[in-house]
Amino acid sequence: MILYRLRCSKGHEFDSWFKDSKTYERQEKKSLVGCAVCGDAKVTRALMAPRLGTKGNKKGAAVTPVETPPPAPTAEQIQAQQQMAAIATKMPKELREALVKVRTEIEKNCEHVGDKFAEEARKIHYGESDKRGIYGETSDKEAEELAEEGIEFGRLPWVPRGN
Ligand SMILES: [Zn+2]
Numbered sequence: 219m220i221l222y223r224l225r226c227s228k229g230h231e232f233d234s235w236f237k238d239s240k241t242y243e244r245q246e247k248k249s250l251v252g253c254a255v256c257g258d259a260k261v262t263r264a265l266m267a268p269r270l271g272t273k274g275n276k277k278g279a280a281v282t283p284v285e286t287p288p289p290a291p292t293a294e295q296i297q298a299q300q301q302m303a304a305i306a307t308k309m310p311k312e313l314r315e316a317l318v319k320v321r322t323e324i325e326k327n328c329e330h331v332g333d334k335f336a337e338e339a340r341k342i343h344y345g346e347s348d349k350r351g352i353y354g355e356t357s358d359k360e361a362e363e364l365a366e367e368g369i370e371f372g373r374l375p376w377v378p379r380g381n
Pocket residue numbers: 226227228229230253254255256257258
């Protein structure tokens with residue numbers, strides 16, 4: 219991230235962060251950089267005030283762009299944070315929809331064995347029952363035992379349909 223001091227055609231000066239100098243140049247060319255004060259798209263880079271170098275360091279002057287981060291987040295950063303928050307609140311719903319889909323698929327293709335899932339899964343595993351897809355309820359303890367016996371199964375939250 220680099221900080222540029224920009225100036226619009228009306229003379230407003232403001233600071234703006236860009237990913238790198240190429241990003242700035244690309245946005246500037248497409249007039250995507252607007253004045254923070256009046257929205258004017260005719261924005262040019264203003265020269266940063268030269269930083270005072272330490273004594274004896276004469277090469278240290280005129281540093282542009284400045285590479286230290288600003289203390290307060292810019293409007294752009296706040297916007298990015300808000301977008302992330304919006305995605306986060308959306309996620310559970312999408313996850314729920316995905317799980318409903320999985321549930322529908324399982325119900326269509328597998329046999330419901332209710333709370334006899336562990337018993338039935340074991341029978342299938344040891345060839346006592348026909349090999350088929352089953353689903354049902356199982357306790358944590360039963361699931362643990364099945365896993366120990368090397369029986370293949372998957373667990374997922376059984377979400378209610380609709381809301
Ligand atoms: Zn302006």
